[in-house]
Amino acid sequence: MIPVCAAVILRSGKILLARRRPGLRHAGMWEFPGGRVEPEETPAAALIRELREELGIEAVVGAEFARCRHAYDFGEIELIALLVPSFTGDLKLIDHDQFAWVEARRLLEYDLAPADIPIAKALAAHRRRDRYRGTHPRRFSEKYKELGGDPAATAKAKARGSTPAGAHLPVMLDEVIEALEPLAGAAVLDCTLGWGGHAAELARRAGPQGSVVGLDRDGEELARTGQRLQDLGLKVALRQSDYADARKVLAGLGLAGVDALLADLGASSMQLDRPERGMSLKADGPLDLRMDRSQGRTAADWLAQATQSEIADALARFGEEPDAAKIAAGLIALAACGRAPKTTRELVAAVAAAKGLGPGRLRKKDAFSPHPAARTFQALRIVVNDEHGALRTLLEDLPDLVHAGGRAVLLTFHAGEEALVEDALRAQAGVGLWRAAPTAALRPSPEEVRANPRARSARLWRVVRV
Ligand SMILES: C[S@@+](CC[C@H](N)C(=O)[O-])C[C@H]1O[C@@H](n2cnc3c(N)ncnc32)[C@H](O)[C@@H]1O
Structure with a gap:
């Protein structure tokens, strides 16, 4: 397998394609610039070298975007596409005879080298985030550019240590x-x-x-x-x-x-983040928590029929929640006056009230500090999915x-x-x-x-x- 790196170079929402000049392999075809990863080189180091040699630029290499394999007559290559959110220097035509800055959805209109097509397809799958009224996005689908697969927004989210919305980073x-x-x-x-x-x-x-x-x-x-x-x-x-x-x-x-x-x-992360799945601690949604929404009872339904000791037991066993008894008592008191939580926000508020926390204490200080309602949500998720x-x-x-x-x-x-x-x-x-x-x-x-x-x-x- 021959490792080859390719650059998804981004500028003003467009991506750079370069056309191979006559006399070279794939002459006349368009490609994401890059080249072979030499032994002992990382793909990022190889890409910086290649872009210097073939385009005359100094690239800032970001996250890996995708990998795919293609069998050419000279052997099978593994193409590793990396995002290049910025570069310095002027683009020079060395191995190419033309450049084009292309919107992601138009990449497939170009006559691409065969190995580059899956990368272009993955980039073209990007759609604009939903338009919103007013000055601020309110709904989840309006908030995050990376939801549509915008590679630059995805790279930014990863760089600040967050999971890009709508995606999941594989663990270990x-x-x-x-x-x-x-x-x-x-x-x-x-x-x-x-x-x-x-x-x-x-x-x-x-x-x-x-x-x-x-x-x-x-x-x-x-x-x-x-x-x-x-x-x-x-x-x-x-x-x-x-x-x-x-x-x-x-x-x-x-x-x-x-x-x-x-x-x-x-x-x-897709389940945890999308408010309509009812697992989000941050955004409001129906209190559901099922992984398969076509089957079984929602968390709201389970809470509505469970006894105080069943709730306390579930929170203690599946969430190791130290305040299990207090939270269960609070939930039963709410149900008794017809106010059992039906949304994620109502459940968060019920947990906060049982723990004696004001709204200011519910905001997470950073990505590492646990949310006060996280253990309750985990326990209910385990119950409704019989995990x-x-x-x-x-x-x-x-x-x-x-x-x-x-x-x-x-x-x-x-x-x-x-x-x-x-x-x-x-x-x-x-x-x-x-x-x-x-x-x-x-x-x-x-x-x-x-x-x-x-x-x-x-x-x-x-x-x-x-
Ligand atoms: C942590 S995610 C897996 C992420 C994945 N390894 C990746 O790299 O994207 C766990 C997944 O397991 C699924 N899951 C949980 N319990 C399951 C079960 N009993 N049977 C099948 N799938 C289950 C969830 O729906 C979820 O999509």
Whole structure:
């Protein structure tokens, strides 16, 4: 595989394309400038060098935008597209005979070099954010430029350590790939597809001969992720399913087991951020919290019929909420006078009142300080999605889902999940199903936590099938 870097150079909302001059490979075709990544070079360092040599500019290289593979007659390349939010110097025609600054949606109108087409497709999927009345956006869909996939806005959000709205940053990606070691041709099961960040990398490693299956119970996000993976030219078989039914799904696909299995537990950033999903602590929305909104009871419905001790028990068990009893009493008092919370904001207010906090105390100081209602939301999410029931079934089935010599990785995010995973894997290792009991779980690096605070509580558990 030949690593090649490509620049998505941005200026005033447009992207630079350059046309290859006669006498060079792909003469007359348009491309995102870049070139080969030499051994010992990072893609970013290679891109800075290439842009200096072929365009005469000094580039500021931002986040990685996408990766895709293409087989040319001289070999297969892996094209790594990186964002270049700014540069200094005047553009010079050295390897090219023409430049064009192009709106993302028009990129595909150009005769592009074949390897660049998936990158252009991913960029073209960008749409303008919704127009809003007045001076300030009010609704979620109006607020964030990156919701439509604007690469510059996405790069800015990542640079300030936030998750770009409408996206999810894969947690401990390098560690997951290292632990799963997916080889070309591997059969892979991603039980929790989400945004597809892990699945995309697993699909690249498994290559065209591999079979990658992605499950998610959330049909709304699954459809969006399917489109994105397709735009990147990646082959992943998608199924809307609970991972408790993974065995049935694999059997339906004619797979007896897989070489690599991943379960990245909990909710995705898209679910947590979109107000209509009713999981957001910041924006108001219906108090829902279901990952699959076509099934089951909403959190508002559950709260409306639960007893005080059921609520207190759920908050203590699934959220480790120290004020579980006070919050449960407050919620029951509200229900008694017909004011049981029906929206996320009403639930936040009820928790704050039970904890004796004024509105000023509800604002998070920074991305690392927990929101006072976070534990309550987590507990209710676990209840309405029966997260622990599904996880127990997955853990029971795990040894049957993984081939001999195959690997499984689970990413947990709180103590309840950690205990279930650790106990099950240890017991199974004890009866000789895994090569060894999982050692202490891996944690994300401080750099990752700084760049993505949502990774801070992640723990990675890995096992190899006997
Ligand atoms: C943390 S996200 C996964 C993110 C993903 N690894 C990525 O890189 O984008 C967890 C996902 O698992 C899904 N999920 C949670 N419980 C599930 C279950 N029991 N069965 C299937 N999917 C589930 C959620 O809907 C969510 O999309």
